[in-house]
Structure formats: C-alpha cells, structure tokens
Amino acid sequence: MSYPAQMLATLAQAIKKDFASFDADSGRFRKKPSNPPAPGARPEDIGWCVINQDIIYPLALLYKTPDNEFYRDPAILEMALRGGDAIRNFQQPDGKVEFLTTDGGRWGFIYMPWTNYAWLETYQLLLEELGPERQQQWATGLTLAHDGQAKEISTLPLHNIPAWKGMSCWRAGQIFQRPDWQAAGQAECRAVAAAQHRDGYWPEHGGPSTLYNGVYVHALGLYYLFSGDENVLPALERAAEFHQHFCYPDGTLVETIDGRCKYNQNLYLIGWPGLYCSAKGRRLAALLAGQLQAERDFSSYQGGAIASNIVHWSTAASAPILLDQEAFQVRFADQAAVFRQGPWFACLSAFLSPPVHNRWGQDRQSFFSLWREGHGLLFGGGNSKDQPEYSNFIAAGRYLPERLELLPDASGLNLYYGPVCCTLSCQISADKVTLRSSASNGTALQQFVIRLKAGQRIRRSSGEEIELSLERPICWQAPELGQELEFPGGRLRLPPGTAFRWPIFPFNPYATDGAATFGSEAGLLQARLGSTELCWEILP
Known part of the structure; x- marks a missing residue:
C-alpha cells in the first residue's frame, strides 16, 4: 500500500x-x-x-x-x-x-x-x-x-x-x-x-x-x-x-x-x-x-x-x-549536538537568548534530553517560564546561564552562571548512558526533569515500589531515595546526595492563567555540585 x-x-x-x-x-x-x-x-x-x-x-x-x-x-x-x-x-x-x-x-x-x-x-x-x-x-x-x-x-x-x-x-x-x-x-x-x-x-x-x-x-x-x-x-x-x-x-x-x-x-x-x-x-x-x-x-x-x-x-x-543511521554523534551549527546509539537518542542544546518579556517565549534553561526506543522521552521535556526547577543548573543566584558552549568534541556543554562554570557531558553506549557533571569557581545545584506520569510505578533503593498519584506528592531526600531509582523507562544509578520530587508542573502559555495541561506532571532529580565530578547512569 x-x-x-x-x-x-x-x-x-x-x-x-x-x-x-x-x-x-x-x-x-x-x-x-x-x-x-x-x-x-x-x-x-x-x-x-x-x-x-x-x-x-x-x-x-x-x-x-x-x-x-x-x-x-x-x-x-x-x-x-x-x-x-x-x-x-x-x-x-x-x-x-x-x-x-x-x-x-x-x-x-x-x-x-x-x-x-x-x-x-x-x-x-x-x-x-x-x-x-x-x-x-x-x-x-x-x-x-x-x-x-x-x-x-x-x-x-x-x-x-x-x-x-x-x-x-x-x-x-x-x-x-x-x-x-x-x-x-x-x-x-x-x-x-x-x-x-x-x-x-x-x-x-x-x-x-x-x-x-x-x-x-x-x-x-x-x-x-x-x-x-x-x-x-x-x-x-x-x-x-x-x-x-x-x-x-x-x-x-x-x-x-x-x-x-x-x-x-x-x-x-x-x-x-x-x-x-x-x-x-x-x-x-x-x-x-x-x-x-x-x-x-x-x-x-x-x-x-x-x-x-x-x-x-x-x-x-x-x-x-x-x-537512517543506527549510530551517530553530530554537531549542528555549533549550537547543538545529537547522538544515537542502540536504543538511545540524546540532544544537547547550546541555543541561548535573553529572557523574553511575554508569555510565549520560554526561558532557555533546559539543555539536555534523552529518548529511549519503546519508551519515548525519559529526561527533558522542554523549557518553562519563571520556574527555576526546570533549569539544568542553578548557580550564583541564577537559573539562566549568561553564556554556554559545546565542548570541543560536542560531547557536552560548558554553562556559565556568573563566575561559576557548570559542565555537563554525555556518553552513550548500547547498554547505558552516562552523564558527568562538575562545577568550577563555586557550587551549583544540578537538576534533571524526568518524565513520570500519574499511574506509573517507581522503585527506590530500599525495594519499595510506589504507584504515582497526584494525591500523594513525593519529596525524598538522599537517605530516603538511596542511589538507585527504577522507573518505566529504565534504571537510574544516582550520585550520592541526590533528592527526588514529584510532581512538578510547567507553565502553559496557551492557558490564560498559565495552568498546566493535563498529564504534564514530571519528576525532579537534584544534587549539589562542586569540583568533585558527579556521575549519573541510565540503564535499560
């Protein structure tokens, strides 16, 4: 046909x-x-x-x-x-x-x-x-x-x-x-x-x-x-x-x-x-x-x-x-990089613009996404407005970088928040994705938005399995979360000190009052970042 x-x-x-x-x-x-x-x-x-x-x-x-x-x-x-x-x-x-x-x-x-x-x-x-x-x-x-x-x-x-x-x-x-x-x-x-x-x-x-x-x-x-x-x-x-x-x-x-x-x-x-x-x-x-x-x-x-x-x-x-290619790592105009390997596809964005003073332009604050075959988007989901929780980093009192650049090999980004430089890199193999991050000239809070919907089930390190419900918000600090989190898209190995919140909701410019669309809830992973490198692993 x-x-x-x-x-x-x-x-x-x-x-x-x-x-x-x-x-x-x-x-x-x-x-x-x-x-x-x-x-x-x-x-x-x-x-x-x-x-x-x-x-x-x-x-x-x-x-x-x-x-x-x-x-x-x-x-x-x-x-x-x-x-x-x-x-x-x-x-x-x-x-x-x-x-x-x-x-x-x-x-x-x-x-x-x-x-x-x-x-x-x-x-x-x-x-x-x-x-x-x-x-x-x-x-x-x-x-x-x-x-x-x-x-x-x-x-x-x-x-x-x-x-x-x-x-x-x-x-x-x-x-x-x-x-x-x-x-x-x-x-x-x-x-x-x-x-x-x-x-x-x-x-x-x-x-x-x-x-x-x-x-x-x-x-x-x-x-x-x-x-x-x-x-x-x-x-x-x-x-x-x-x-x-x-x-x-x-x-x-x-x-x-x-x-x-x-x-x-x-x-x-x-x-x-x-x-x-x-x-x-x-x-x-x-x-x-x-x-x-x-x-x-x-x-x-x-x-x-x-x-x-x-x-x-x-x-x-x-x-x-x-x-048409099963694997690639490609730089686009020095403003982005896209990766594909095995079941994974990732994007790094180096596009940046000043905050827009109307409802339609969102804050460019989220610079990484990860997709997995059969599961769709795992990390990312887009930008929001006046919501620091959707930023990949918060440093020096800022949640929007003043400058950012792709690393020379396009494997990651340097993001500059005042005097603090935050680095995020991504390595993909067929069996896992490894994210590494660090900060120089100061400390930062690193954040990843993870797509998790009401009705889905997650499991923390203790083995406890929970069905997500909008009536039961979650706020787990590091001792409660542990260093692993299983979710419908795979299994996360987390750096020490990671906290987890669910749900968070983004600003919706297409609603007169900004009310989030139904089903737009997501989770938030957070970890304190300094000169010691943090490592995040995503496994099938």
Whole structure:
C-alpha cells in the first residue's frame, strides 16, 4: 500500500472518534479541553474553538476519494457541510472570528489562518455538493476572510501566522481568480523565505522552535506546490536539513532546542508539504508517514494538515537522512549536538537568548534530553517560564546561564552562571548512558526533569515500589531515595546526595492563567555540585 493510501486509511480510522463530538444543530465539533477551565469561562464555551472546524477538510477528502470506507458517505458529507456553515455563522461582518480556546479562554478577534485555509480547500473539493445558496454563503465568508488577510499581512511582522495567511491568500486568489490576493500572498511568502536563518529555521524569541518551524515549512511548501515559485525553494531545502537533525527516531519533535514549545508524544502533522520539496525532506516525510498512528496522532486537525499531507504526497526521489543511521554523534551549527546509539537518542542544546518579556517565549534553561526506543522521552521535556526547577543548573543566584558552549568534541556543554562554570557531558553506549557533571569557581545545584506520569510505578533503593498519584506528592531526600531509582523507562544509578520530587508542573502559555495541561506532571532529580565530578547512569 502506498503512503498516501496508508495515511488515508489511518485518517478514516482515526476520525471515527470525532463523530460523537459533532453537534448537528450548530455544526460545531467539540473536544475536551487539555487544561482546566480558564478564569471566567462561560460553560457554553467549554470544548469549542473555531479551529475544531478544520476537520471539515479531512472529512471532505474522505468523501471525495475512492477506496476508503467513507467515500460518498452522506453522513460524512453532512458533517463537512454543516461544519463549514458553522464557520460562516461565527464570522463577524468583517470576516474575523473570535479566538476562543477549548478551555473557554478568549483571545480577541482574528482572521483565523488555519481555519480559513481548511475551509477554502473544503469549498474547492465540495463545490458540486454545496448547492447555490450555500456556495454563495461560503464564497462570501471566504472572500471577507481573504480580503482581510490580504490587506493586513503587509503590516504584520514576519511570523508563522502571517506566513500561513500569505499562502492561503495565494491559493484563494487561484480559486477565486483574485490576482490582488495572489500578489499579497506572493510578497508575504517571499519575504518569509528571505527572513529564514541560514541554518534552516525561523527564529522565534531568539532561537528555533521545532514545532513552529513546521508552520512556516507547511505554508511555504503549499505555496511552492501551488505557485511553482522557485524563490522559496532554497528555504525549504535548508528547513529539511534542520528538521532531519531534530526528530527523535519515532518521528516526534526534539523539544530541547525549542524556545516556545514542550515535548509532545504525538507526531506533528504540520510541515510535511514543505518536506516534499527536497530529497532529504521526502525521506523524512516517509519516516513520519510510516510512524502515523490513528489512536495517538489525531488529537487535532489544525489547518486540515493531514489532508494536505495526503493530497500533495510526492513520489520523487529521496536522499538518506541522519535517522537512517543506527549510530551517530553530530554537531549542528555549533549550537547543538545529537547522538544515537542502540536504543538511545540524546540532544544537547547550546541555543541561548535573553529572557523574553511575554508569555510565549520560554526561558532557555533546559539543555539536555534523552529518548529511549519503546519508551519515548525519559529526561527533558522542554523549557518553562519563571520556574527555576526546570533549569539544568542553578548557580550564583541564577537559573539562566549568561553564556554556554559545546565542548570541543560536542560531547557536552560548558554553562556559565556568573563566575561559576557548570559542565555537563554525555556518553552513550548500547547498554547505558552516562552523564558527568562538575562545577568550577563555586557550587551549583544540578537538576534533571524526568518524565513520570500519574499511574506509573517507581522503585527506590530500599525495594519499595510506589504507584504515582497526584494525591500523594513525593519529596525524598538522599537517605530516603538511596542511589538507585527504577522507573518505566529504565534504571537510574544516582550520585550520592541526590533528592527526588514529584510532581512538578510547567507553565502553559496557551492557558490564560498559565495552568498546566493535563498529564504534564514530571519528576525532579537534584544534587549539589562542586569540583568533585558527579556521575549519573541510565540503564535499560
């Protein structure tokens, strides 16, 4: 079975779970919030945001594509049509919509780029099924949305949302024969391509975001596939080179270098059309497509991305990527290093930026992650904000380093906190991972965030086994913990003096009150550090 056929079959299986969330009266699709209700949330707003409606593009694709169980299914068609009506009904007179989130948060009014694009492609796919009245209503709504986007994008900063708006404007101009929209979209997409960092990413808050980079790549990829504008092709080739360094072997994004977003155990479905535009990108896309799982990877249909991934799949030649190798240690632009050996994959980040004075840019404070085949991420998980417990080191009254650098052999990092230099190195063999650390010119507190969820079981040196429960927090000092800790991902040999806490919760910028998402709890290992080297070992 071809990759597009596999993806279509997986989509058909996955989308069934969303049928129960469809409200036939309103045409809205609802979903459970990922965090507690926002302060002041209205009960009727909980569970819905306009981005939920992006599912209509995948629904339309299933309806129109032969050889899947929903081909020409009238129930699927009705959901897609009523879902589009719900977008139109939610629009303001100028075509904007209120940016609600499923927790009931309210973020103002916006031309919602992901939804406008998914709606646009649904319009094009279902043109024969719309009927005159609905076609007129949808065309009016899409015209309002893209008129607004085309007028505003030249005044917006170069960023991921305007990039997507530029692509959507070009495509809408193609469908509705509006060369003014196409001109605005072309100008935006070319400007975005020119603004890319030479190392293949678009800086957000002082450095890369592996997740948001996918938004730029998706937008420019679709723009290139629609327009054939080769001005953006070099940027897509550089982006593929960037992304092939920063995927774990299961296809999930490496969060360690991301200054905005935390680790997510789902595949990120945005960005694939841009990967289709280069040989290495196509190989990476094939790896991702081969990992796609119905139950795990379809929590969101943002931008109708999975439909675009199927429609625009490329069968052109591919080229080998890092993840085709069973073992490697590679430096990336003197800013990061990635390692693979046996079941292990590790990343060290030397990206650093000053603290960002808004909620979206997180503190770059966590510089190491460790992944294990069959278990996912063990150490790391990403940065937080104003939370020293998520920092790898605290020294000289600081939890953010002023400077850091890769060691000459890229096996570790030197991190400078005022006068104190903290060193962390990583050695990987097939049967264990060894971390060594030390501090010079002063003392420090070393910390590792370890991914542990409620319901999992851990065992300390005494042999006592405990099931983690949010109702029973743990705070073990060194005598209580001992020098070993068994957890679902393996067994830790700990340096003397190690303490352990659980749970800790990160700041969530996507909740108005910063409330952590459900399931984001983690554990914290801490040890005092001086000139004597500490050794941590992680074994299967």
